[in-house]
Amino acid sequence: MTKPPSQILETAVYVDDLDAAEAFYGGVLGLEKITRAGNRHIFYRCGPAVLLIFNPDETEIHYTEGQLPVPPHGARGPGHLCFRATAEELDDWRHRLEAAGVTIESDMQWPQGGRSIYFRDSAGNSLEFTEARIWGIE
Known part of the structure; x- marks a missing residue:
């Protein structure tokens, strides 16, 4: 039988303004940025875990040929x-x-x-x- 998960590796929040999120999470909180992909997402290191900050308008788009096959996802509010x-x-x-x-x-x-x-x-x-x-x- 498979054991339950041991910890959360990543978690996500959704924002409409990645520039403001970058200023807040990188500037105010001082998290280490891993990467930013245009207006789609910013990823930050947080101890042994990763914080994913997504623009839901971009993550709801279905992937196309040649892109990573990540299913559409997102939240509002x-x-x-x-x-x-x-x-x-x-x-x-x-x-x-x-x-x-x-x-x-x-x-x-x-x-x-x-x-x-x-x-x-x-x-x-x-x-x-x-x-x-x-x-x-x-």
Whole structure:
């Protein structure tokens, strides 16, 4: 029997403005850019995982002969993405985000322990920094 997946390798958010997303994820968050393909996508390294940022108008197009056979996909409207942070890093992130003009929507303590801060990216996606212990991960 096959084991369940051990971790998420990549995750995606969808944005209408890749330039604004590049300024936010590369500039404000400081993620390392892997590649950008025109107005279709930007990929960033995030620890051992990869963050895919797609323009849904481009990813909904069916591939043609000679292109990589990736099925059409995409989402519309705000999604959610959570970044892992230590308790010590949360205040640093809060200050960095506020200094960049990013509004913190919520700064909360979870009943089971752990803290999260919530904010939005340039496309309105709900982003979070949290301690992994909210999920029982140390």
